[in-house]
Amino acid sequence: MIEFTIMAWILALLAAAAAIYAVETKDLISSAIAMGVASLVVSIMFLLLQAPDVAITEASIGAGITMAVFVYAIGKTGRWEE
Amino acid sequence: MIWAMYFAVAVLLTAGLYGVITKKNLMKVFISLSIMETGVNLLLITIGYIPGGTAPIENGNFAKYVDPVPQALVLTAIVIGVSVTALALSLLIMYHSKAGTLEYKEGMKW
């Protein structure tokens, strides 16, 4: 089971890094994409946690549709913070 | 493995909360809220996980399953999250076309 633990920690650090980058960057497009990446990484974590239904849904809705909506909205309102 | 998940949950929630508190750009605030939602979903699934359990789909070989209830709840929560985000963004687009900016410095006093 050790390989699962290592993989889980790698994914957790990836998700954490993506989340922090999404909050801190000034470029809203990269911020939205980083948020999508965090969501995608979390969906892989759902697979590790034996939740395939949730993983599929999170990958398609959380990462796919949400990110598309964000990117469209940022395109209408301006890309840079401040 | 559980601790990796809990760590990720805490970081996602904290990063999102930090963004909501400190950021002035409304788009950023909603990105932060979206990150928090992901964190809560992960928390629920982690609570339902049982070491050594398999996905709750009956296949005859395994006896031990993870808790299916949090998974059902998270399915609901994900869809609610995307709905709220979509409405929020359409509001932001409208607000931007009226106010010309998404930074709240003056007009939005708390």
Place this chain on the structure above:
Amino acid sequence: MRKLAGIVIAGIFFISMMMLFYHLPASHDLSSNEYYYRNPINGSVANESIPEHYIKYTKNETGAVNAVTAIVVEYRGFDTLGEVTVLFTAATGVSFLLSLAVRGRKREEANLILKEGSKLVLPFILLTGAYIFIHGHLTPGGGFPGGSVVASGFLLMMLAYPKFFMKDRISWFESAAGTAFVVIGLLGLVLATSFLQNFIPVGTPGQLVSAGIIPLIYIAIGFKVGSELSAIVNKMKEVQG
């Protein structure tokens, strides 16, 4: 100043969350007796926990093989009706708020490969989506992922063909699917004893035509989620900021 306050609050929050998780969960054994539930109507205590009940009896009570599907559609189907309503409310709100702002504008064309490729791929994406929501009671998946796969197919079309526009006719799908969900629920009230109760024989678990109303509801949800997400994304794309 604001940043400092944010860091302090976030730090406190992080530490308290980690401390909280240290006490979670009490036990990993779902059949332990501290989880035994109590019926609030007659006060009787059962000798099983709620998740244990779902795992044990899903097949007999609902005919579904996938316990998550059984919970989403049958045991806690009322939540799912509410959830579909939240999505519907949001879609209505989006079109209500953006209705003034929609205007056409000139867009640049995508390249040929993307256009032809997406035309080729679209039927397969739609089929995959339909497969996912029709087989929700047998395999992982169901109405929500299936619907969002359908929506992502249309998203691809929107990217490839900037002029691609969803007609208002899509709201017909939303209405029909939502109405079907509530009507199935009301039929349960009329034909059986309570709202959303199964009134069709459950059949043999594991087969495509089984599990009573679960596939019907999941198909309705699939159509509803697919059409609503497509409508939202399309509206977001069309509006001029």
Place this chain on the structure above:
Amino acid sequence: MHPVLLIAIPLLVAFIIPLFKKYGPSIALGALALNTGISIALFSVVYSTGTVHEIIAGFAPPIGIFLAVDSLSALLAMIINLFALINFMAIGKASEYKFSMLYLLAVAGSTGIVITGDIFNMFVFFEITAVASYALVASRKDKKSMEGAIKYMILGSLGSIFILIGIALIYSQLKSLNIYDIASRISTMDAKIKWASVAMLLTGIGVEAEIFPLNGWVPDAYQGASGGVASLLSFGPSKAAIYAIARIMLVIFPLQKVYYLVLTIGVITLLIGELAALKQENVKRMLAYSSIGQMGLITIAIAMGMNEKNAILAIFFLMVSHASSKASLFLLSDSSGMGSAATKYTGIVSVLGIVGMPPFAGFWGKWYLLMAAINGNMLWVIVLIFFSGIVEAAYFARYLHRYYGNEESFSRLTKYSMAVLATMSLIFGLLPLIYEMGLKTLFGMGGV
């Protein structure tokens, strides 16, 4: 009697309205009328038999979801649906079909919060209500209303995340989502987790219930919204949310420490709301702060209701009084005057009702709260009640003085609807209906 129809009918109607765009408002009006009838029937059933519960999907409660209607939720369901009908008559003419869909969904969501017996189901209904309210607040589509809606939305989303964390913490310990099942086993929970979940749930629901310190959105949202929508928010979502606090605090966590926590929050909310209302220039902002103050008063009553039967009676009367008076005052606030007889009547009757003059429901609310305070030997609550009454009288006197007699431009239907809404406080104050309902045991408290 099927309480589930109160939710199923508006949802069904909201789903089919897009097919009959032109008749949308009329269909919605019909659905609201039908719902009002059902809720009155439900009220009468609960009045004669005590509590009603309905199983959903045919599975016994902690396995499936169930609806638990006790005397307070039957009263609130009736108030919400009846007032929504009258309020919709006042504003419905001008509205388009999407507005009426959102209106119906907000009403259905608030009703759902009030009658459900499952904590996650309550969360889902919170979201329906909240999403519909965000869109409704922004429905004037100008900058002010957008700002109000965005603020509301940020705090509301944060609140729903906290509710979800609270639910997750409770679930991790008890593996149950049924409020009454949780309540019966709450003592086996780890103390730290229990406190964290109290804090999370109170924070999350507090956003909708307008309690301190989560009410930053209230003045802006009410100021930005049109009168009809502000009126809906004051008797629908906010009442449902305060009821959710009552249900969760009284049923799940009836502990001494929670009592002090809720009492303190109530007192601070009351003081801040009333004092801020005193210095407002804009009518809607003043009414919004006044609402916050009233919410504080109801929160105090909820806290004291853990030990005192009189305080529970006070909750009943305060809810009715506040819903009736604020709904009519917000409708009135769309125009800057009270010219005709009907509007003059509305203004005076609502103000009298909210300040707490004898035959009105507001008087009985404050009266029973006083009784509870005297029984509990809490002098400072008595002082607080009189203080809030004086402050309310001061700013409402200024309000009447400024607007009394000015010209206004309401349609006849709107005027009569306002007058009817204001009269509700008088009717419920004079009839012994609420008193009788208040004496019945609430579901899950001291037996079913």
